[in-house]
Amino acid sequence: MKILRRGSIAAAGLLLLAASVAPAGAAQDDNDRMLYEARGTDSAQRTAIARSGADIWGTSDGVTTFSASAALAKSLQAKGIDVERVGDVEDLLAARNPDMATSADEFPAGDEGYHTYGELTEVLQRADSEHGDIASLSSAGSSYQGRALHLMKISDNVAQDEDEPEVLFTCNQHAREHLTTEMCLRIVERFTDEYGTDPTVTELVNTREIYVIPSVNPDGSEYDIEGGRYKGWRKNRQGYYGTDLNRNWGYKWGCCGGSSGSPYSDTYRGTSAFSAPETRAVASFVESRVVGGSQQIKAHIDFHTYSELVLWPYGYTYSDTTDTMSREEARRFQEVGRKLAASNGYTPQQSSDLYITDGSVNDWMWAEHGILSLTFEMYPASGGGIGGFYPPDERIEPETRRNDEAVDILLTEAGAQP
Ligand SMILES: [Zn+2]
Missing domain, CATH: 3.40.630.10 (Zn peptidases)
Structure with a gap:
């Protein structure tokens, strides 16, 4: 379902304000949040990744995708896990957010088929x-x-x-x-x-x-x-x-x-x-x-x-x-x-x-x-x-x-x- 909303100038202004003052996000070290892939993992290694405090996003064919600080990734590497850096999470998010939503409480432009x-x-x-x-x-x-x-x-x-x-x-x-x-x-x-x-x-x-x-x-x-x-x-x-x-x-x-x-x-x-x-x-x-x-x-x-x-x-x-x-x-x-x-x-x-x-x-x-x-x-x-x-x-x-x-x-x- 697509709900069209006409953004007023006032709403657009509010949106910019909201974007500029919005908190950076969750964790203390959010600015240091990197995305990694670990290849050829078994469940013991994936459990080690999860226990380290990393955020596991998905696993397919032994490739585990997770976000963590650089220091944490290094400690996993030291445990013999094959960890490769994909990119900076905030950069990846920015790349996935090409346009702002037409309304402050709508999904980003192009994704309005999702329901708020x-x-x-x-x-x-x-x-x-x-x-x-x-x-x-x-x-x-x-x-x-x-x-x-x-x-x-x-x-x-x-x-x-x-x-x-x-x-x-x-x-x-x-x-x-x-x-x-x-x-x-x-x-x-x-x-x-x-x-x-x-x-x-x-x-x-x-x-x-x-x-x-x-x-x-x-x-x-x-x-x-x-x-x-x-x-x-x-x-x-x-x-x-x-x-x-x-x-x-x-x-x-x-x-x-x-x-x-x-x-x-x-x-x-x-x-x-x-x-x-x-x-x-x-x-x-x-x-x-x-x-x-x-x-x-x-x-x-x-x-x-x-x-x-x-x-x-x-x-x-x-x-x-x-x-x-x-x-x-x-x-x-x-x-x-x-x-x-x-x-x-x-x-x-x-x-x-x-x-x-x-x-x-x-x-x-x-x-x-x-x-x-x-x-x-x-x-x-x-x-x-x-x-x-x-x-x-x-x-x-x-x-x-x-x-x-x-x-x-x-x-x-x-x-x-x-
Ligand atoms: Zn879930």
Whole structure:
């Protein structure tokens, strides 16, 4: 959707002012933020990179792209990791921002096909009013800055809590991963607009309760485009440096060197498990779906960018099985993960095969609620520098459509006995 706005002279003036006084960005050493590639990495090396405090952007075919200070990169080189400098992050961002947005709260010129929070809100409200019999818009709670965490329920007899398997889709935990918001929007639009015409959609809406949270981190994503320039921002906007929402979930929080205790780090886990209002709100919603002692949500995908991967738990340990992941359960994750990946051409693997993470959403969803919870890392497979987070808006339609079948597979799996 493209919303045209006519910029007034006053607005243009404000925009210039905003650009000139905008803070340089996140970390203390932002001016020293460089982009690097490490080749031929294995998961132990990638974990070493993550533990160093570097910000890993993507991994494909053993090439890991990450941002870090020059000093940090040097220390990784000293550990025998083959690190090559790509460029200065601020320069790469500037190159990706050729024009200012036509409006202060719009995506940069040329990328207006992406939805701002305001546009997202309008689309969801319209779906709710035009499809009131199958779509119901509410909120899972509020972000740190008070934005509603939109929650869309789609099902036949939507006002009733029917005895049907429930499935949750969440997007945009990480601010700069704007393509994921579009993914959740496509799910909403497809399962409302195509109801009654597409037989698969109709069947799934009739037999499932579908929940979609298109932006878990609206403060961060609005900040990332504020002033009409991308900032490469990942975290929420709690405090000056923000918290990495996908290291703030309450299972094995901070256990295993898969997150950072430093507020300057892009993987800062927060002051305690669920210290971020956004993770707390989504967790409370999931907890509210325990009915008669039984969790109603059977399956979940959390969408991220990029690397084109399907990931399953656990992230906190290299082990395939634990006291909360039996051999049979691990096998089911592997089977479903591979089936999903076969449908969209992504690479399937256990999350920790990438590198160790702790406090991630998938680990909590599975360990605490037995939800078949996976992460999709969307397009592109490999980065092209900062461009990995900012594909042109022409990619929205093909790259979200690419996951239609995977979404249908997961919805179907939710009805299968584990
Ligand atoms: Zn992410």
